[in-house]
Amino acid sequence: MTEILYKFLDAEGGLLMLKNHNLQFTNATQLNDPFDCHPSLIDYSNACTREAEVWGKKLVEEVETSNAKNRRDDSWICSLSKNNNSMLMWSYYGNHKGICIGLNREKTKACLSTITQSIYIGALEMEVQYKDIVEKPDYFRDRLDFLKYQLSTKAIDWAHEQEVRFLLIEPWPASVPHHPAFVDYIGTHVFHDLSPDCFESLYFGGKVDEKTRKEIIKVAKKLNPNIKFYRMRLDPLAFRLKAILIEP
Numbered sequence: 521m522t523e524i525l526y527k528f529l530d531a532e533g534g535l536l537m538l539k540n541h542n543l544q545f546t547n548a549t550q551l552n553d554p555f556d557c558h559p560s561l562i563d564y565s566n567a568c569t570r571e572a573e574v575w576g577k578k579l580v581e582e583v584e585t586s587n588a589k590n591r592r593d594d595s596w597i598c599s600l601s602k603n604n605n606s607m608l609m610w611s612y613y614g615n616h617k618g619i620c621i622g623l624n625r626e627k628t629k630a631c632l633s634t635i636t637q638s639i640y641i642g643a644l645e646m647e648v649q650y651k652d653i654v655e656k657p658d659y660f661r662d663r664l665d666f667l668k669y670q671l672s673t674k675a676i677d678w679a680h681e682q683e684v685r686f687l688l689i690e691p692w693p694a695s696v697p698h699h700p701a702f703v704d705y706i707g708t709h710v711f712h713d714l715s716p717d718c719f720e721s722l723y724f725g726g727k728v729d730e731k732t733r734k735e736i737i738k739v740a741k742k743l744n745p746n747i748k749f750y751r752m753r754l755d756p757l758a759f760r761l762k763a764i765l766i767e768p
Contacts, residue, residue: 523625524720525600525684528609531732534619538739541719542711543628545596545688548671550708553678555654557595557671559588563656584659588670594690595671596710598643602682605761609681610725610752617728619736622721623714625684631714632686643712646672648683688712716744723750723763737768 529537537544548557555561567580600623601609610616633642646668652675657664671687691710722740724733728751740747750763 524604524622525602525625525628526604526723527600527621527623528613528618529621530614530618531728531736534621535736535739537621538719538722538736538743540711541714541716541743543598543632543686543714545598545686545691545710545712547708548592548595548597551597553674555675557592557597559585559592559670561654561656561670561673562588562666563658564588564660566658566660568660588666591667591670591689596688596691597671598686598712599681600684600686602684603680604723605752605763606680606682607759607761610761614725615727616725616752617732618725619728620723620725621719622723623718624720627718628686628714631718632712643686643688646685646687648672648674648678648681648685650674650676650679652676719744719747721748721750723752724766726752726754726761741768 527537527543551557564581564585567577567584569580571580603609604620604622610618610620613620629643629645649672651673657666657669659666672685674683688710691712719740722736724736737749740749749766749768751766752761753764755762
């Protein structure tokens with residue numbers, strides 16, 4: 521079965537995404553969770569390496585802390601969800617007046633990857649891990665993928681998002697000559713092109729008005745004539761939403 525990832529947007533943002541058939545990546549320093557990707561998630565205070573013996577413990581700890589800060593500064597994140605019917609997610613994006621776009625996971629990953637001059641360039645994929653405490657693993661003693669830990673660990677308060685992330689590291693167009701993927705770069709955002717067949721489904725919030733719905737359907741069908749449309753409805757038997765297939 522094809523795996524789908526979901527992008528929640530307000531109606532205006534969703535319309536722009538469909539018209540431009542791209543994904544927006546946001547610099548990690550600009551995310552709404554102040555803990556997100558923060559260097560303080562990891563303990564750099566116990567340097568015990570050969571470099572620490574030569575250069576001094578304090579200097580090595582400062583260098584590694586600075587490297588962690590640079591990792592955050594140089595990372596750009598696109599957040600998607602494995603869930604399309606979260607009541608909270610629909611509330612965040614336009615109070616149920618937004619939309620949710622279903623993207624084919626494998627086709628999206630393929631679009632986010634390329635080979636330039638025999639060098640692989642692409643987005644990293646990470647599923648967010650949710651924690652109820654700040655564990656602060658020891659950088660110098662624990663055996664851990666610290667890049668992944670720093671860039672994909674969040675508080676358990678966010679667990680309802682079921683987030684999957686695509687990450688671009690230092691996606692500066694100047695550093696990737698003739699790279700076709702970077703269609704735009706504005707301030708804290710990078711936009712990466714997607715092929716039309718990535719767009720598999722589209723879900724309308726229960727409060728989307730008819731005029732907006734028709735406008736979005738027109739753009740979506742032009743992008744991918746095979747895209748399926750759904751409307752979110754209240755489940756009369758439980759506190760949850762149900763996706764109902766609709767004919768455009």
